[in-house]
């Protein structure tokens with residue numbers, strides 16, 4: 001009887017712990033928005049490691065070290081599960097994180113499989129960071145799901161920095177993006193995979209550049225769905241009806257982050273981490 005009560009109390013206390021989310025900067029807020037929609041009762045703690053952005057040009061060892069540091073900060077904030085809201089960190093560090101820390105991790109990687117299933121021209125484009133495109137996880141996924149399909153890989157050099165600077169709608173961003181997307185359009189891709197969580201903020205420009213029959217795919221909704229599945233499976237889900245609190249920490253500039261997430265129950269703070 002007491003044992004049962006103790007388990008019930010533990011479950012109750014754990015379910016109110018926050019979900020931790022990290023990214024190299026503000027891009028992972030595109031994932032946070034999907035998680036918020038799917039799991040509105042959950043508290044969340046988000047870390048934007050903007051001072052170290054971009055991760056995509058760093059070595060695997062550096063990305064692992066930064067991912068370790070971010071996870072430790074989230075765990076010190078009592079997080080019950082960690083969402084790695086960064087393709088570059090997932091593709092380089094998720095195995096290390098899962099082997100090192102004792103909480104469930106949800107990762108994100110470019111959505112090659114849905115694109116491969118959907119394409120009719122048998123040509124798909126992937127826009128991602130160098131760190132993602134050169135990772136063995138990306139390479140293996142591509143090999144597994146895209147057999148017989150031409151995958152045009154393009155490094156989105158400079159795009160993360162533009163989003164970090166709040167320049168997602170400016171002409172200089174459009175010019176750079178055009179130089180990456182027009183060769184794919186000319187090669188007749190019919191699916192474009194956004195392989196970086198900063199890129200959903202560029203969708204209005206992407207739609208302006210590409211013809212409407214190119215389908216744009218990102219993994220945000222799938223990550224939110226998977227987060228729910230794991231919370232349920234591990235008995236970690238907050239089943240109350242309250243609205244969860246969302247706390248954002250950045251070690252960069254507050255204003256860009258604040259503009260992307262402002263709303264009720266949201267607070268954005270500077271943290272030196």
Ligand code: DGL
Pocket residue numbers: 023024025027028053054055056057085086087088089129132160195196197198
């Ligand atoms: N949002 C990160 C991603 O999904 C950006 C990586 C970077 O900082 O270069 O890959």
